[in-house]
Amino acid sequence: MSTTDNRGPLQVERRTRLLEVLQRHGVLRISDLTDTLGAAAVTIRRDIAQLASEGLVRRVHGGVALPDADDPAVAADESATQPSGRSLGMLVPSLDYYWPHVAQGAEEAARELDLRVVLRGSSYDAGDDRPQLTRLVDQLAVDALIVTPRMHAPTAPATVAWLVGTGLPVVLLERTATFGPHHEVLESVVTDHALGAAMAVRHLVSLGHRRVGVVLAENSPTSPHVHRGWQEAAAECGLATESTVDIAVPDARTPESPAALDAVLDRCLRTGTSALLVHADAEAIALVQRCEERGLSVPGDLSVVAYDDEVAGLFSPPLTAVRPPRRSIGRAAVRLIADRLSDPERPAHRVVISPALRIRGSSAPPH
Incomplete structure (x- = not known):
């Protein structure tokens, strides 16, 4: 494990213990680790993401495993480059207007990449998106999130901070946001x-x-x-x-x-x-x-x-x-997630997609 990064002693100790427990059991669920290490699921996921990027573990659905014993380097490389079988939590503000087509595009792209979309609907009037997001992360153990948060809600800054804090790949749909003192951007796909x-x-x-x-x-x-x-x-x-x-x-x-x-x-x-x-x-x-x-x-x-x-x-x-471009928006978000799962160190991408004009019978020259 690298000693030149900015991790504090508690993080180093917790991740060392995580590796020790994993050596004994081979595969562990997130819930097992929260009990064993006395840390929140969000914290454990951040640790796993870091260790996976270093090739020390491989992420599996709902938990973590050791790299294959035959060839740890190859196993770590495959874990970084193959998103197959992973699940993507998708939270949109409505399931009856605009967003069904977005979700359809996401489903199409996910099938092509052997990913699974776990779709949930929120509401434009919802006070806080985090209860739904928390269920996706903690109970359904998704590996990444595609989210349309309510950016004008008072809870929006806390929601963005929570999303960043999960340690999971996150893509915003039809929204943009920044975080941290340097205003780093979250990955996003938006219509122009x-x-x-x-x-x-x-x-x-x-x-x-x-x-x-x-x-x-x-x-x-x-x-x-x-x-x-x-x-x-x-x-x-x-x-x-x-x-x-x-x-x-x-x-x-x-x-x-x-x-x-x-x-x-x-x-x-x-x-x-x-x-x-x-x-x-x-x-x-x-x-x-x-x-x-x-x-x-x-x-x-x-x-x-x-x-x-x-x-x-x-x-x-x-x-x-x-x-x-509703379906294209959904497809692009899934592809961004797949690329992030394959290469956790890639720069943040912001995708802007152009709409189209359909000329029909309600526009004509004036009198």
Whole structure:
């Protein structure tokens, strides 16, 4: 074991004891070691990760084993380069919108790499993600984590610190975070939502629209990125955003939605706004239906581009929409995990994937 690193005497003693116990038993579960060493499962996992990177042990599902007796160096090398049979804990904020496609992509990539995804759903309203994450790590003994934490929650800094402290490979989905005094980054896979919004604006400008507004779902983590892309593209195209529509609306299922959408349409009529980028699909569909009720035609009186493309193409008229690369996001996260399991010392990677614009029947040149 290296004596030139920054480990303290307690860590060295604990890891030495771990190796001594492992020499006697050959294979041990995490729960065995927490009892024997009197340390938390998170601490034990960090120790195992360090020892595995040094080739002194090999990680197995739910525990640790000695390298093969015939050739320890080869066994350690295989442990570092072969992720086969390992399980990945995946926690997403919803299992009924957007995220099922992400999970599907993750499952596809995991099967190709002989990995197993343990999927769990949280909630956008959850106060703390850690109970679910703790169960994945301590009870289900996953080997890595793919997580979409609630970064605006008061518990977010503690959650990020906990994720780092597990010693497990961690990839964030559609979120970014840093840790430590030097703001080191966690690995992440995100959609370039600002680029998607800018693509929508440029499409509408190419049709001849000069007043392009934006309508955003309240409390959506994606909305700030869509808003930024709208602002940047509008400035690039010479559009005056201050004299058009820039409004956040409540969930389309709430009683407040019709009045909020009326306010949007009233603002469009007052300012001469002829096109809108609307996040998300439900709000875009509700807006088009409100146009029908008020005798406004889409795209005749108002062009609409939806952001998400979950169901926008099924509506009548089919809505032009920006489609985030949901399955690709899931696939890329699993590949990042597999690469990290194969090479624990590799630099942190941040993957940004571009969305696509699907042009359909809700956008047309203005009158």
